[in-house]
Amino acid sequence: MTTEMRATDYTLAELLICVASRLLEDNRAVFVGTGLPMVAAMLAQRTHAPNILIIFEAGGVGPQVPVLPVSVGDSPTFYRAVAASSMHDVMSAAQAGYIDYAFLGAAAMDAYGNLNTTVIGDWEQPKVRLPGSGGANDLGSFCWRTLYVMRNQSRRTFVKRLDFVTTPGWLGGAGQREQAGLPAGCGPYRVITQLGVYGFDEETKRLTLLSLHPGVTVAEVQENSEFEILIPPAIPTTAPPTAEERRILQEIDPDRMVIGR
Amino acid sequence: MARYVELLAEGQGELLGWRDPDENRAWVRDNKPRGLLDKRMSVREAVERFVHDGDYLAVGGFGHIRVPMALIYEIVRQRRRGLAIAGKTAVHDIDILIGAGCVSKVECAYAFGHELRGLSPAGRRAVESGQVKVVAEISNGGYQWRFLAGMMGIPFIPVRNLVGTDTFEKSSAKQIRDPWSGKPVTLVPAAYPDVALFHVPRCDRFGNAQMDGILVEDFELARAARRVIVTTEEIVDEEVIRQDPRQTVIPFYVVDAVCEVPFGAHPTLMPYRYSFDEEHIQEWLSLSRSEAGTQEYFAKYVYGVPDFAAYLERIGGRRTLERLQQVERLRAPAGASRRSRRRK
Numbered sequence: 001m002t003t004e005m006r007a008t009d010y011t012l013a014e015l016l017i018c019v020a021s022r023l024l025e026d027n028r029a030v031f032v033g034t035g036l037p038m039v040a041a042m043l044a045q046r047t048h049a050p051n052i053l054i055i056f057e058a059g060g061v062g063p064q065v066p067v068l069p070v071s072v073g074d075s076p077t078f079y080r081a082v083a084a085s086s087m088h089d090v091m092s093a094a095q096a097g098y099i100d101y102a103f104l105g106a107a108a109m110d111a112y113g114n115l116n117t118t119v120i121g122d123w124e125q126p127k128v129r130l131p132g133s134g135g136a137n138d139l140g141s142f143c144w145r146t147l148y149v150m151r152n153q154s155r156r157t158f159v160k161r162l163d164f165v166t167t168p169g170w171l172g173g174a175g176q177r178e179q180a181g182l183p184a185g186c187g188p189y190r191v192i193t194q195l196g197v198y199g200f201d202e203e204t205k206r207l208t209l210l211s212l213h214p215g216v217t218v219a220e221v222q223e224n225s226e227f228e229i230l231i232p233p234a235i236p237t238t239a240p241p242t243a244e245e246r247r248i249l250q251e252i253d254p255d256r257m258v259i260g261r
Numbered sequence: 262m263a264r265y266v267e268l269l270a271e272g273q274g275e276l277l278g279w280r281d282p283d284e285n286r287a288w289v290r291d292n293k294p295r296g297l298l299d300k301r302m303s304v305r306e307a308v309e310r311f312v313h314d315g316d317y318l319a320v321g322g323f324g325h326i327r328v329p330m331a332l333i334y335e336i337v338r339q340r341r342r343g344l345a346i347a348g349k350t351a352v353h354d355i356d357i358l359i360g361a362g363c364v365s366k367v368e369c370a371y372a373f374g375h376e377l378r379g380l381s382p383a384g385r386r387a388v389e390s391g392q393v394k395v396v397a398e399i400s401n402g403g404y405q406w407r408f409l410a411g412m413m414g415i416p417f418i419p420v421r422n423l424v425g426t427d428t429f430e431k432s433s434a435k436q437i438r439d440p441w442s443g444k445p446v447t448l449v450p451a452a453y454p455d456v457a458l459f460h461v462p463r464c465d466r467f468g469n470a471q472m473d474g475i476l477v478e479d480f481e482l483a484r485a486a487r488r489v490i491v492t493t494e495e496i497v498d499e500e501v502i503r504q505d506p507r508q509t510v511i512p513f514y515v516v517d518a519v520c521e522v523p524f525g526a527h528p529t530l531m532p533y534r535y536s537f538d539e540e541h542i543q544e545w546l547s548l549s550r551s552e553a554g555t556q557e558y559f560a561k562y563v564y565g566v567p568d569f570a571a572y573l574e575r576i577g578g579r580r581t582l583e584r585l586q587q588v589e590r591l592r593a594p595a596g597a598s599r600r601s602r603r604r605k
Contacts, residue, residue: 034377057401058323059475060352066591070377073350074324075532075589078475086476087323088409091402095421114426118398120368123431129388129395131374134350135427138402141422166398168425180425181436181445182268 004122008214011260012194015213016149017043018241019192020103021149023258028100031090031139034069035258036149037103041254043245055099057135059085070255072135091135094142095183099152102143104136104167105150108159110208111227113148113188115140116162123164125210133166140167141182145189153193158207158225170205195221197238201230211238266587269445270424274397277345277368278317278407278452279433282414283460284451288487293514299466300406300519301496308335311456311488319347319408319461319486323477323584324376325537328354328529329460329492331522331569338563345396347454348372348476349404352381352527353542360555368397368433370404375546383549388497398431399423403449405478410451411485417448419451430497458485459511460526462534463501464493471508474532483511490518492525494534513539522567524573524582536588541576 008015013036017170020040024030026049032041041054042065055061061084069076078084093099106115107130116197117136121127134217140146150157169188173176190210191198195222197211208230209221214237222229241249279322280288281328284502294300302310311441312318312332333354338343345366355372358364360383373384378522387393399407403423412417422430424436424447432449439446466471471568472479496519500511524531528538528545548554566572573582587593 024473054434056475058326058477060452067417070537071324071326071530072376073326074476074530074537075474078532084473084475086480087401087405087478088481091405118428123395123427124390125391129373129385131371131380132348132369132398133400134371135401135405137400137428138422141424142402165426171425177425181421183421199383219527 006239010246012151013258013260014241014246015238016151016192016194017249017259019197019238019246020147020149023046023190024049024052024101027051029055029098031055031057031094031099031102031143033103035070038065038068039247039249039252039258040103043248046248046252057087057090057091057138059087059090060084061090068257070184079259090160091138094138096145099143102139102146104140104146104148106148106167108157108162109148109150109169109191110159110162112171112173113191113200114162114165114171115148115167115169116164118164120163133189135177136167140169140188140197142186144186146187148191149187150191150193153224154194155224155226158227161225168198173205174203195224198229206230208232209235211236213238214240266440267440268435270429270436272429272434274368274431275366276368276433276450277397278454279450280453281590282451286414292487295323295465295514297513300468301466302518302520304331304335304492304520304522307520308332308339311517312336312341313455313489314341315343315345315457317347318346319349319454319457319482321457321477321479321482322526322529324352325348325529325542327526327531329458329525330519330527330529331460331492331520331525332458332490334542334563334569334572335359336363337559345456346372347404347452350401352376356381356383356545356549359384359393360549361559366394366396369395370399373557378542378546381549382546383555397433398428399434399449400428403432403434403559406479407449407452408478408481408485410449411453412481415451417450419446419448421447423447423449426481452485454482454486455481455488456488456490458490459483460492460522460531461511462494462531463497463500464491464519465497465502465513466519467499468511468513468519469499469502469509470511470516471505471521472510473503476510480510483515489516490520491516492520492522494523494525494531496521505577522569525569525581527573527576530589533538534589535582535585538576538581538585562574
């Protein structure tokens with residue numbers, strides 16, 4: 001499924017970015033990667049969250065990003081920053097409880113929000129070797145609320161059993177993170193895909209549908225997942241990007257590298 | 262309370278670069294120069310003297326940022342073999358070394374990918390065919406804390422990540438019960454790389470190296486590694502360092518070699534100086550899709566040139582380099598090449 005088929009005037013990336021951006025509160029700290037999360041944080045900064053603190057894992061703290069970075073370490077990540085610091089500094093800040101939000105992506109996720117970015121197939125003899133944790137295991141362990149953006153929800157990416165658990169979600173359910181030794185009171189918060197927005201059930205910590213993107217049905221959501229998604233009785237529709245949000249996105253990404261055409 | 266610490270879990274990954282702290286202290290005492298020695302030498306000599314087959318190697322910078330590429334190409338040229346690499350967001354460096362057949366082991370926090378530029382054909386092929394073995398997994402945060410423990414001269418450091426996952430199961434970390442809080446806590450072992458490589462904007466002849474922009478984990482890594490090679494855009498007078506000592510990230514007493522290599526990070530980015538050479542990176546990514554293309558790349562850019570200066574001529578010389586300087590100073594758009602990448 002693509003948004004093109006829905007004949008909307010916005011792109012799928014614009015929709016995902018706007019949803020992600022609206023989740024970020026002002027005067028909070030967010031750990032971002034490049035691409036879509038970066039654009040979402042910049043959009044929040046230019047709309048409802050002017051004082052959001054943007055932090056990059058390689059050490060960029062509070063930059064006023066002039067052009068879109070292509071790496072979480074390139075110069076725009078510390079352009080007019082309040083500090084050009086180190087990984088030890090920012091990872092320690094996360095471990096010490098300073099970081100409210102972090103964006104993560106993954107090749108695959110299970111019903112508890114555990115993520116795989118390491119291998120497809122067997123670890124010893126992988127069918128596809130992926131890059132590994134990077135900072136994902138750190139952010140998924142330390143940040144208060146992690147936000148996942150996965151633009152290709154399908155039965156291959158929403159799976160019953162991961163080939164490899166790279167980054168902790170809710171592990172096997174409520175209380176298991178603390179039991180394992182992870183910091184208390186944090187974990188996955190929202191999952192945004194091309195079909196809808198999800199949260200996690202309070203009791204079971206299983207994936208729960210929160211809203212459907214315009215034109216998407218509950219059946220499509222379930223068809224595109226190997227595990228059962230919890231479906232509450234009334235499902236709202238995701239608010240599409242506004243004209244103002246789209247105008248700002250065009251300013252942030254004039255080449256439409258991330259927001260697409 | 263138990264009289265000894267309770268071991269709760271152990272990762273099964275290979276322990277790379279760990280040493281008994283007393284053994285390492287004695288080695289440091291006997292091998293690291295505390296006097297102000299002139300350590301200037303050529304890239305060729307530095308690699309000949311300090312990078313050996315089978316070494317456990319870590320490279321400063323991050324991804325495509327401030328990567329000491331002149332040293333990487335020289336390691337390829339000298340055909341080092343059997344290296345174990347710290348995959349600490351190792352991107353272009355490890356890809357080139359793997360493609361050239363220099364690597365047999367990787368401890369992986371992040372490798373085999375090029376961030377937004379996609380997965381690495383050479384790295385993937387090597388791991389999927391078994392030519393290169395991933396011997397342990399870890400995270401970026403976990404890896405830099407291994408270097409922090411190494412720098413501190415302690416055997417391990419307690420952290421609160423990794424656990425609950427297969428990343429922990431395949432790591433060299435352990436988990437114990439914290440004797441104070443009673444909660445489970447992760448221990449990552451110290452790492453002392455045999456050799457670490459850095460590229461910096463300025464350094465004096467003794468090895469006092471300054472950096473501009475983010476440090477990533479270079480502060481810790483330089484102090485944890487046994488041997489340290491620094492390449493620098495320019496060798497500056499000691500007085501330049503002494504006038505602004507706060508900028509010194511790597512002090513002379515951990516440094517073994519200083520090499521002056523202008524544009525020594527090409528095709529990666531040097532903060533405030535020059536941007537990525539996107540065309541060159543794309544040429545590598547495209548050629549490295551096949552073994553024949555990979556060999557073509559090395560014939561053209563490494564074996565076919567005597568040194569890094571000749572390589573810089575081959576990538577377009579002054580004209581290319583001046584353009585990359587303009588891009589980094591935000592005086593020219595990076596857009597053209599970025600847009601063409603998007604269309605592919």
